[in-house]
Amino acid sequence: MKERILAEKKDLELIAEMAVDFARCEGADEVVVKMNKSTGLDVSCRHGELENIDFNKSRSLSVSVLRNHQKGYARTADFSDGAIRETVRAALSIARTTMPDPFAGLPERDEFAWEPEDFDILHPEEPDPDDCLRTAVRLEELAMSRDPRITDSRGAGVSNHYGMNIMVNSAGFMCSEANSYFSKSVCVMADDSTGRQTGASYTNAVDSRLLLSDDFLARESVREAIECINPQKIPTCTCPVIFRFDCAPEIISPAVGAIFGMNQYYKCSFLQDCRGKQVFPEWFTMSSDPRVRGHISALYCDSEGVATRRCDLFKKGVAVDYLHSCVSARKLGEKTNGHAGGALGIVTLSDERGPKQSYKDLLHSMDKGLVVISTMGQGINTMNGDLSVGVTGFWVENGEIQYPVSGITIAGNLKNMYQGIRGIADDADERQRFRTGSVMIDRMTVAGGE
Template structure:
């Protein structure tokens, strides 16, 4: 892809056709060598990323990356190779390397392609590519305007960690020896601003960001700046709190991490290794009875939409949890064979989860909670998916009588994920659309909060 001020969709489509032809030739060559099965995948992205700080340009980076990954099977023996060079000679050399490597690997009875009947032979158009202006002038103007606006809004904002803007377009192509070969274009644009506020001798840092497939769906530089200022200033005069067991709200922008652990717990890799606290929970209650999760992979323009997974398996609307009961694991073809089940189209991740919400704003959730902790930031990685133990650093706000009283910091929240998920009291209507899990703020019955 050549760098242009704004990528042309027709040119991208032409390049996509050329790459698909290169993949087809690789598959044909692998077959001629005597492979019993083969798959090729390429995800390529190109675009611009800029960073500014205090009105000065820090970085301007044009990047283009992506390699063709080749996996070849000789029976149950597997060999892999990759190349960034898509010339016929380089592709043939990589196929030969994969073929040679396969000769020396141990047979794995569960290795192989996903079943042919699950391929996405009829692909919906999900409108995942909306190119934007990728000129340095435009990108820098967005970042500079965002930071400039933020620095002029509140005297307590004394410094900046910078603003950034990025715009990328690309494509994903996948083909295998079942005869499946397809690809689609995609784009991603983002802007962020990170600030430092001061009160007395104490300083606080926070940020805001926006991300979308289309630049027209991004929040304006001014809106990002105003959110960043609000988030940063609101953390000033933070206090420590006494250790207690209290209700906790995960604000929407961090609540997705709670369901992210749930994703890990029902993913095939952890299940067949018996390293999940939700092992053997299919058909059992894992969430409150009122709560359901639906996967909707074909929403047009959504950040986590995809017509097929990384193995070519067609994605489809799927019920993950129905009235609190787990209805589906998340299985690649390898995990499915290990577990004697059917692949679910989740090689590479999930595809836009819709979590049940209730018609309560964050403020109303605070009133429902009464007294407790509103978490707005999580730190550390103290999560054990084997037994569900959960312990992470946190910051946020102390709530009393349903109203936010003051910011808090230097605390740890702890519990067990099995209990935390089962004891969700309510989910707000402030759905965060920037993640693969679309959820509002989550009110938990109680957690241990360690402070002073």
């Protein structure tokens, strides 16, 4: 199967090269052609019965042209010669109506990732609907049978996908990759006096052999539901707050968006002009690594073809650099650094004071406060960093979790919160692209329901 996919990818590469050649013949100064094709099967069940089966195939070809510094873009799902030629002509026609952009254009030749790299992300399997359904039913049954307090299910799902992504440009550069993707998930519910509490778990990988076990998924989903039964209210207060590992990316990831080059150029970042300035504590480092072998997000070039590299985004709390595409770099009088599309690959937080403490130790160091396990609402203002969101979680006293809480709101400002980080636990979840353990903020305003 892998050989068939690679052979098909070769055919698509030839089509992309033909589209570039035609666009140049039609008068384009620069051309970028991108193609993607994916095939997949998604199967879900509920109460042991098939709920949904979705076998999908999708494909697209996009043409971006530059003529006299004017940009045009067109897209099609038809890969025939006639359709591609019409798409090229449409892109050129659109370009004639746009304003010239002196900053647009391909990267410099020495910036391209000319040497392809294999990150071992293609392990395809023929999709089998019956086998996927059996797996989903078995997973749901396992979760439902683990605890008598689990009363219902929202179902279980299994996915099996593979795809190809190709980029060819008029500089003679080609990036061509094929990948596979597998996942399993389950969600169960437990009744209490307030209604129902849900718990869910998932796993994903480029190789089905690397998926987490059904037993792990069942155990995690049940624990998530049971530990939130009968939540209580708490009074309004100011206290330390721990964002658990699965929730911590929601407060840390805005810092990555804030250092996008275009956000800095348009002055729409709450960390405006932050390069070289202290944003996090001096022991805090955040790095991005798009070159992790076997990971679904592994890339040897960014969306413009520039070579990727592992880099520190924040080093000892200081913003190291902005994340540039060619356009944002040129607008700011700088050079691209392989981040068209943002922080690529796996983003990791580290504590340079030494080994991270455990989640249990982090609770003890907080002594009394709130643990947040989920947020509700889009309550972050990326212009000024203000945050106000509804949350659920646990109340902690004497360093121990006392009871679940819900119906509360927390508020603060991200810049102050970042400076107020006091610790990061060692419980990072390797399923997440944004890998951080639980993060403790020294003080936040908590609006309780009492």
